[in-house]
Amino acid sequence: MNEIIIQNLLSPVVLFFALGILAAMVKSDLKFPTALSETLSIYLLMAIxxxxxxxxxxxxxxxxxxxxxxxxxxxxxxxxxxxxxxxxLKMDLRNAIGLAATYGSVSIVTYGAAISFLGESGTKYEGFMNVLVVLLESPAIFVSLLLMKLFEKKEGHSLVFSQNIGLAAGNSSVISGLIDKEVMKESLFGKSVLLLLGSLVIGWIVGEDAVPAVKPLFMDLYQSVLIVFLLNMGVIAGQRLPEVKKHGWKILLFGIFMPVLCGTLGVFVGDYVGLSLGGTALMGVLAGSASYIAAPAALRTSVPEANPSIYLGLSLGVTFPFNLIFGIPLYFTIAQMIR
Structure with a gap:
């Protein structure tokens, strides 16, 4: 396991991410233009x-x-x-729901780094794993909103807390209260889901005939673009760390304990459904990662009372670097042990 962690730590992906964190900590003027950051994100979503x-x-x-x-x-x-x-841990309902949705969804960049890790170790995985990334984006958002409504009914709170979420008091059903156009739009047609699903369908329809057209940009350059993107993510993560510290050590421990717990669960589920070693490790990565794109976008609409510095700061400032450095090798090692 130590060799795997050291190998991961010395990879260009992790080292450039660490460089970004260092730049933020020393208050360097290094920053990426918003348009470039958005372009890199779109590229990775389309490539995967x-x-x-x-x-x-x-x-x-x-x-x-x-x-x-x-x-x-x-x-x-x-x-x-x-x-x-x-x-x-006595966290208030709104912020707990925000974190539940964030940690139930998936980090596409962590998944991309895991693919890079498997490539460097020569471990193969099922190509349809990219389909599972798309499937894991949305369910947690709906489940979290359903849980919030159930908790509110149990605690005797009013069901009307936000006009945006579309909940109504009275005898309306639990599920119907969750059907809000803005929530549906962000969960199913937000940038990450739309690009992933759309690109996946295009690749599925065209098949191998698409390789000559997409290989130079989306395959040959993928690793290099990922490195540039993670340098930017390192800067952002380093800027988020002080926000997380404000909320105490319990929330910091949650940001480390939760990915280990869920990542381990994901590995066992991957093994149970018959995935290969690489696929099982990737299932662990999917389960152990936390979203900072799709889920936060939906939360801004559906649970505006939740504090973004908590769910974004924790997912991006703690869980993302933990998974990038230690989580990916850990899930891979667990997958090796149970096979």
Whole structure:
């Protein structure tokens, strides 16, 4: 395990991320233009999606059915686990819901770094794993909102807390209260889900015929673009760390304990549904990561009372670097041990 961690620590992906954190800590004037940061994000989403679609064209529906069910299980169970832990830690309902949605969803960049890690170690994985990334983006958001409504009813709170979320008092059903256009839009048609799913479908339709057109940009340059993107993420993560410290040591421990717990659960689920060593490790990465794109975008609309410095600061300032440095090798090692 130590060798795997050292190998990961000395990879260009992690070292440039560390350089970004250092730049933030010493208050360097290093920063990326917003437009460039957005462009890099779009590139990574498209690259992962289209490569996954091409690989998906090689598989039948019966092959991917069990992994899809395992992914949906993780997407619904992780928010429940997170909320239970956070309520035990006496966190208020709104911020607990924000963290539950964030940790139930997925970090596409952590997933990209894990693919890079597997590539360097020569470990193969199922191409349809990119489909599972898309599937894990949205369920946690809906489950978290459902849990919030159930908790509010139990505690006798008013069901009307935000016009944006579309909840109504009275005899309306629990599910109907969650059907809000803005929440649906952010969860299903936000940038990350739309680009991932759209690129994946395009790659699946075209199949191997797409390789000559996409290989020079989306395959050959992927690793280099990921390094540039993670330098930028390092700067952002370093800037978020002081915000997390304000909320005490318990929340910091949650940002480390939660990915280990859920990542381990993801590894066991991956093994149970019959994934390969690489696929099982990636399932652990998916379960152990925390979103800082799709979930926060939905939360700004549906739970405006939740503090972004908590759910964004923790996912980006603590869990993301932890997974990048220690989590990915840990999930890979656990996957090796149980196979």
């Amino acid at each position: 999606g289209i490569k996954g679609g091409i690989e998906l064209s090689h598989y039948s529906l019966s092959t991917v059915a069990k992994p899809i069910l395992g992914t949906l299980f993780l997407g619904t169970s992780i928010p429940i686990i997170a909320l239970f832990i956070l309520r035990f």
